Amino acid sequence: MTPDIETVVIGAGVVGLAIARALAVVGHEVLVLERHGGIGQETSSRSSEVIHAGLYYPPGSLKARFCVEGRNLLYAFAKENGVPHVRYGKLLVATREDEIPRLDKLAETARANGVADVVRLSAEDVKAHEPAVSAVAGLYSPSTGVIDSHALMVALEGHVRAGSGSVVLETRVTGLGIRDDGAFEIVTESRAGSEQRTVLTSRNLIIAGGLGATELGASLAGQAGYAPPRTYPARGHYYALEGTPPFRHLVYPMPSEGWLGIHLTLDVTGRAKFGPDLEWQPEPSYLFDDQEGARRARFVEEIRRYWPDLPEERLVPAYVGVRPKIYAEGEAPPDFTIHTEREHGRARLVALYGIESPGLTSALAIGDFVAKLFGK
Template structure:
């Protein structure tokens, strides 16, 4: 049986960030990925936004790791030549009665350490974005966009330079705790077992199911998995906006907003729906809902400008009608299984927070070793 110090399950942006941080800390690391390429799950189907940290409850992991991760991510991209742009975003109140919600978001952002928001009135909004119709807005200069695949390649390169090894087409089929660590049964061309001192479950959509598969923790220590599909439509032709445009958040998400990729392509979404299992289909008939939502702040949007884009699925750990859940980074202190760290509910702002999540994982290992 092969033995290794650390196994990271999942080669998305968060798993690769964890593998890099562990390898840089001198740990022996193997990354297990069930697919034949890195980043084919959540990391391949997101809006690639670098979030500032406006919305999350002060003191939550999402708030802290988003702000820390955003700062680290901009620095990392600059140092490693990862394509990105600090384009900024406008969070808009389309009606006077939304002004109080805008103020509350600003206060929450300030409590999270976001100190660069700028309040704008209608005239100032029109000066920045003439096509935008809004009563008031918050300008977030720290919001940006990033090439997520380029980021993952850079993280993998760093991890491998520090000795980490990537095994593709290597699904984890089961696991058990024994006296010398956690034994994982790994599929692929030749099924095998690996004993690891530490296992980091960064499996994204499959993290909760994998938690049950690995075992060791009481079932009640693991959350229930929920799946929320976000559908995106793309704009035909050039958008008359240079920044991201977000409406006031609505229950279950941030509303239908405008994001831009590094090539200038405009995307609108997500239109969120709860689903039983991951499904990436896009119904063209949903376009009418998009036109209605977008015209609340871009009334000049013409018919026929939207085309079905793509869908992404979030690994939620709170279901319909429930309050949004925080990230869960569950180590031995939470579930009682030595050597096991679960990353549950790592949805948005997971991409922004990836480097900070990785440092949090490294700190858990260091604390347990020091104990």
């Protein structure tokens, strides 16, 4: 029996849409299934929207490779498709003398990753770039920028639909199976108008479900002993800065244990926000809470390490993002995890886990990588 559709992608976040676009470009008939009423309503729409340069990631890792490749692809795609973006540049600052060795190590990592434009800054150089910032040393990354993530996803969806693809919203995948002939069976429930259960089949399947990827992957475990990585939701809060910010660049503190710290970013209109913090959760929660002002106090303390004159009264709650981490609190962050037949024993199945930062930057590179796994 011929499958209903050639290729199904589960998840219409930025990575799922980028994969669908790349497959459509090489001629696949693609169907993207999304459980929410709009594209990118989980991790993809609740980030810092930063186009990373590739400073942090271990040389040779998928994160390093896809970030550097994806950065260049993303700038080109944004320009060609009219997606708002700004190449602000970023200051990564050391606020204490004991942070300087780590700063220099990151400069070495950047060069090893092929990021050749990073410039070492003295305290005076930092002041020249950003007079409001206090630091003993810094790195300047001119290729770091920001992008309108929603406009990006709309453009990617447009490419999918312009090819031989479609995106179906409000359709939750509730079950996965494999027929005797090797085709995938996908059980869905649609909330469009009324609850409707449907079973469709596909020749190829990509799981790009973000926070839901572990559950989906577990339902298609193949060879004995395979289990998808566990997902640990990690909540991050953002505060916005009211009024005009005194900054022309993004400003980042030194990272620690896989967390980039509470950094300053500017959106494409020049508005400033700070975050995210890092709060491990048993279940995803988008509730912005600040019991008795403790969270705000922590933000103020962290921000004043590099911006001593922060006017606290201008900080206002903005939004909360939840990242699909595949490591527990206290563990070392792993690389992007992309499972193929070698890991799970199923032909024509690709499952992606733990695609958090720099997932937005890496999306187009990940899309091209997955498309090549299938060929045409």
